[in-house]
Amino acid sequence: MPEVIFPGPEGRLEGRFHPGVRPRAPVALILHSHPQAGGTMNNKIVQLLYQSFVKRGFATLRFNFRGVGKSQGVFDNGVGELSDAASALDWVQQIHPEAEQTWVAGVSFGAWIGMQLLMRRPEIKGFISIAPPANMYDFSFLAPCPSSGIIIQGEADEVVTPAAVQKLVDKLRTQRHITINHEVIPGANHFFANELDVLMRLVEDYVDMRLAQPLPKAPVGRR
Template sequence: MPEVIFPGPEGRLEGRFTPGPRPRAPVAMILHSHPQAGGTMNNKIVQLLHKDFVRRGFATLRFNFRGVGRSQGTFDNGIGELSDAASALDWVQQIHPEAEQTWIAGVSFGAWIGMQLLMRRPEIKGFISIAPPANMYDFSFLAPCPSSGIIIQGEADEVVTPSAVQKLVDKLRTQRHITIHHDVIPGANHFFAEELPQLMKSVDDYLDMRLGQDFSGR
């Protein structure tokens, strides 16, 4: 997948982009975990999500937030990173202006950013949030959450407490017109170190259900 450099709010942003196989291909963007805890676009989970969406025929982008890798700028506690994500989505949409649908996926900190982005971008029709840090950041902005999606949590997550994520899920499930799926991966820690196959099966089962065979790539 080709390396790309595109403009962000604080200078250039570095990414990896796989174009869609057809003009109206759906779009997916994947957001990495906390920059100050070693999160980059080359995180294993981010790479697996990228490959999964590509296999399903999506135009797929993952990128480094400001101050990570070759992306310019400095960490901005989520405010600037949300602007980075908006700029990245703008860039993809310039390439695929007729995308039939848009998805956002995020890991930990990236899940928090992604869920803020979907509040601002009505074209986002689905989300995948992996270990959203509900015990560290305020998710009350999801009122109401505009899109259906899945939240996946590790049963033995030592960073994000499963109870905080369950509380978030319960709150979102009270909202009408959306459906929130919630999978807990037995024995998995925050990084799903030994449970990546189970994590990706959860993602695949959900995408199979949401997208059907039209986008399955099978």
């Protein structure tokens, strides 16, 4: 997992990147939890997500938001961090311009950023949202949500209320043409401290299910 430094909106951004195993390999971007609560790209869940996508042949990038680790800049309450994520995806796409599909996975604050990113990037066809902070941030921008994905929540999450996440899921499930999977892990806290194996099994089963589905055909006149 080579260290990479790539340009961001406020200077360099630090990441770890594993290239795809074939020319049209799918792309995955992994976004970490809140920088001011100790979130970094070395968070255990972020690392496990990274390893899972790498194992499935994705061109995979995890990186530090501005002001974290070697990434330049200062925390910007989500506005700048969304720009960081867009720059990170741009960087991967320069290496894999013909990626057959693109995914974003985020943990807590990173889930909020990831959901905003997929609203702006139509190439994102799958998402993994772990403990999205629906009681702390506004998710009304998901109108409509353009991609199918999975939302995973801990039943005993002391930071993100399961009821708020359920309300978000219920809203998204009213939309046509997408499917929102929702899993609640019994006894799990915000960090899934004793349930990481259960969390990753749910993630991997979902990704494998999606990868087994045929890719949608491109519209006539497009590559």
